[in-house]
Amino acid sequence: xxxxxxxxxVLGVGAVLAVAVVAGCGQTAPQGSxxxxxxxxxxxxxxxxxxxxxxxxxxxxxxxxxASESYGEYVVDETEDLVDATDRFTGAVISGDVERxxxxxxPTRVHWERIEPVAASLGDLDPKIDAREGDVPEEExxxxxxxxxxxxxxxTTEGQEEYARVLMAxxxxxxxxxxxxxxEPSDPVVGSIELLNEVSAGKITGEEERYSHTDxxxxxxxxEGSEAAFRSLEPAVxxxxxxxxxxxxxxxxxxxxxxxxxxxxxxxxxxxxxxxxERRELSQSVDALAEPLSRVGQxxxx
Amino acid sequence: xxxxxRPEQERGASGPLDGPRGKxxxxxxxxxxxxxxxxxxxLGAGGMGVAARGSRAEEASPDAEAVPFYGAHQAGIATxxxxxxxxxxxxxxxxxxxxxxDLLREWSExxxxxxxxxxVGDVGGxxxxxxxxxxxxxxxxxxxxSRLTITFGFGPTLFERxxxxxxxxxxxxxxxxxxxxxxxxxxxxxxxxxxDLCVQACADDPQVAFHAVRxxxxxxxxxxxxxxxxxGFGRTSSTSRQQETGRNLFGFKDGTNNLKAEDExxxxxxxxxxxxxxxxxxxxxxxxxSRRIRMLIEVWDRSSLDDQEKTFGRHKVSGAPIGREGExxxxxxxxxxxxxxxLVPENSHVRLGxxxxxxxxxxxxxxxxxxxxxxxxxxxxxxxxxxxxxPGRQFVPMQRRMAENDALNEYISHTGSAVFALPPxxxxxxxxxxxxxxxx
Numbered sequence: 001x002x003x004x005x006x007x008x009x010v011l012g013v014g015a016v017l018a019v020a021v022v023a024g025c026g027q028t029a030p031q032g033s034x035x036x037x038x039x040x041x042x043x044x045x046x047x048x049x050x051x052x053x054x055x056x057x058x059x060x061x062x063x064x065x066x067a068s069e070s071y072g073e074y075v076v077d078e079t080e081d082l083v084d085a086t087d088r089f090t091g092a093v094i095s096g097d098v099e100r101x102x103x104x105x106x107p108t109r110v111h112w113e114r115i116e117p118v119a120a121s122l123g124d125l126d127p128k129i130d131a132r133e134g135d136v137p138e139e140e141x142x143x144x145x146x147x148x149x150x151x152x153x154x155x156t157t158e159g160q161e162e163y164a165r166v167l168m169a170x171x172x173x174x175x176x177x178x179x180x181x182x183x184e185p186s187d188p189v190v191g192s193i194e195l196l197n198e199v200s201a202g203k204i205t206g207e208e209e210r211y212s213h214t215d216x217x218x219x220x221x222x223x224e225g226s227e228a229a230f231r232s233l234e235p236a237v238x239x240x241x242x243x244x245x246x247x248x249x250x251x252x253x254x255x256x257x258x259x260x261x262x263x264x265x266x267x268x269x270x271x272x273x274x275x276x277x278e279r280r281e282l283s284q285s286v287d288a289l290a291e292p293l294s295r296v297g298q299x300x301x302x
Numbered sequence: 303x304x305x306x307x308r309p310e311q312e313r314g315a316s317g318p319l320d321g322p323r324g325k326x327x328x329x330x331x332x333x334x335x336x337x338x339x340x341x342x343x344x345l346g347a348g349g350m351g352v353a354a355r356g357s358r359a360e361e362a363s364p365d366a367e368a369v370p371f372y373g374a375h376q377a378g379i380a381t382x383x384x385x386x387x388x389x390x391x392x393x394x395x396x397x398x399x400x401x402x403x404d405l406l407r408e409w410s411e412x413x414x415x416x417x418x419x420x421x422v423g424d425v426g427g428x429x430x431x432x433x434x435x436x437x438x439x440x441x442x443x444x445x446x447x448s449r450l451t452i453t454f455g456f457g458p459t460l461f462e463r464x465x466x467x468x469x470x471x472x473x474x475x476x477x478x479x480x481x482x483x484x485x486x487x488x489x490x491x492x493x494x495x496x497x498d499l500c501v502q503a504c505a506d507d508p509q510v511a512f513h514a515v516r517x518x519x520x521x522x523x524x525x526x527x528x529x530x531x532x533x534g535f536g537r538t539s540s541t542s543r544q545q546e547t548g549r550n551l552f553g554f555k556d557g558t559n560n561l562k563a564e565d566e567x568x569x570x571x572x573x574x575x576x577x578x579x580x581x582x583x584x585x586x587x588x589x590x591x592s593r594r595i596r597m598l599i600e601v602w603d604r605s606s607l608d609d610q611e612k613t614f615g616r617h618k619v620s621g622a623p624i625g626r627e628g629e630x631x632x633x634x635x636x637x638x639x640x641x642x643x644x645l646v647p648e649n650s651h652v653r654l655g656x657x658x659x660x661x662x663x664x665x666x667x668x669x670x671x672x673x674x675x676x677x678x679x680x681x682x683x684x685x686x687x688x689x690x691x692x693p694g695r696q697f698v699p700m701q702r703r704m705a706e707n708d709a710l711n712e713y714i715s716h717t718g719s720a721v722f723a724l725p726p727x728x729x730x731x732x733x734x735x736x737x738x739x740x741x742x
Contacts, residue, residue, distance in 0.1 A: 189433055284395070284527050287523055288523050288524030292524070297431060297433030301431050
């Protein structure tokens with residue numbers, strides 16, 4: 001689940017509409033974080049609306065058109081994969097196969113994490129699919145992390161069948177939403193940086209996958225999704241600022257190199273195996289990439 | 303509406319950061335351009351100027367003034383101590399020497415702007431792209447320059463680490479830049495010690511000092527990482543005759559016998575590196591030693607006035623040496639009391655400091671990092687900073703005497719230590735540390 005403070009960066013159909021989506025879709029601050037965060041998010045949203053409205057529409061170029069189109073295809077592909085994977089995962093939960101469910105949990109979520117900013121901006125699906133314990137009132141809590149808790153804390157699928165069915169329905173609903181989506185060039189721009197902010201703000205601490213410790217799957221997926229968003233823009237950035245492309249390329253390479261030692265077969269080692277120094281190194285590597293990546297928005301001024 | 307159609311004032315809020323085609327420049331590009339032109343950043347030069355950043359003339363007070371960044375020596379050494387400190391040590395993470403050099407250039411250019419009370423780029427006003435983060439982080443908007451100084455230094459590990467000549471600079475390492483040897487009673491924590499580079503930001507406004515460090519760290523992201531950081535308050539040393547001696551957290555005046563910046567001969571003799579000792583790129587520079595000295599405040603507060611005064615060798619309120627009247631009365635190491643014991647005890651702080659005859663320029667600040675969770679006591683003390691020509695001949699012997707005998711050791715613990723070579727100041731268009739890279 002996304003932090004309410006980051007909500008102002010949320011994606012949608014164009015810059016102005018994006019804000020309207022957040023304001024209108026009823027995403028509220030998690031209960032646990034209290035009213036203050038909610039108010040802050042609301043105020044920020046209001047300010048952003050005003051500023052964004054005052055700002056200009058993005059001038060379009062063939063490269064930017066192509067960027068939003070190719071990023072849109074990526075989002076659709078990942079959503080399709082998410083539907084298929086969730087089908088297998090929830091099938092395992094419903095049939096009571098704990099080991100299979102555990103095995104499928106993280107690889108399924110990868111498809112969500114790669115496109116999280118876009119996915120989370122659609123309807124009110126984010127809190128349903130991806131809320132962590134305490135993000136929403138206990139009686140409303142369902143989705144991936146609810147099942148994660150049962151699988152790892154209690155080693156059971158018992159009582160999870162209904163959560164699995166609802167999760168599948170929500171992911172299907174996401175596919176429907178995505179199919180009607182018309183992305184703007186600002187979407188991959190904001191998405192690429194937003195995905196790294198997800199890592200910095202909520203994942204480096206290990207709080208995202210707190211029962212399964214599969215955080216490295218989510219972290220790697222966020223980074224891959226960030227890179228996909230950037231690659232869609234690369235031709236446009238290349239024309240504006242080739243040095244920036246080179247810098248971002250180098251920093252992506254550094255970041256993947258930092259992750260490499262933690263690979264384990266097709267997946268990743270448990271996040272608990274990383275000590276404080278290793279987590280800090282990963283965090284610094286993400287920050288080092290995010291700084292130049294945050295300048296990609298210059299292409300939208302063209 | 304395309305950019306071409308928009309009215310001039312609507313786009314690119316700040317002219318200086320707009321390139322020839324009206325395209326917004328990154329900080330890096332802006333600096334490159336300004337450096338090439340050699341004029342764009344001619345700020346902060348030529349005497350005290352009133353800060354520009356959103357301040358009005360009627361707000362100007364001595365504490366709001368701008369201290370020039372450019373000069374023969376770096377500012378923040380002989381500059382009369384400001385009220386606040388934000389010190390940060392960095393480790394270099396790039397292996398690319400050019401990246402390191404480029405960063406130093408960018409840092410100087412950003413520092414010159416900030417010391418003049420200017421933001422490091424666009425702060426994000428009307429017309430700024432909603433898709434880009436502003437160049438400057440913005441928390442200093444409306445704050446005057448506040449006598450901000452930013453001082454850069456190089457640690458021993460920049461030249462060589464674990465026997466590795468990381469940037470081809472090992473041969474240029476000054477002999478005087480050696481790690482401070484272990485001292486009796488050291489309780490040093492590696493995470494609060496050392497560092498490849500240091501940034502000392504001092505200002506009369508803590509937000510201005512914070513802004514400086516934050517923006518420099520941001521500019522350096524990917525090239526350097528923060529290693530440790532220390533905020534300080536309540537300058538405890540006077541570095542100028544204009545200033546009253548401050549008090550440390552023990553309640554005593556500290557730095558009464560400090561060198562004073564007005565005494566140029568003493569500064570040349572003790573602080574500024576001369577041509578004779580080399581290397582050439584350090585001429586006009588100096589060496590900084592920092593020690594994070596935790597004070598066991600709760601223990602100190604339980605000790606009697608007599609004990610406190612004998613520990614320091616001074617009277618608490620007046621600051622005068624024991625047996626004397628005025629703060630600046632000479633410390634008489636020979637004077638004896640009626641009992642035949644020296645008035646200034648053998649193991650008192652002031653005696654041990656004076657005995658060796660070394661002179662250093664102290665420029666320390668008090669600090670607190672909240673509560674020491676282990677003990678439930680205040681984590682507070684002195685962030686000791688001093689400058690000298692050769693730490694091995696000045697700080698080290700003085701500190702060794704104190705570490706071995708000082709009565710104060712009962713109440714303090716050294717938890718951090720670092721040494722840095724501070725190159726001379728930069729001329730406009732140049733950057734601090736340029737000499738290290740020139741011709742190497």
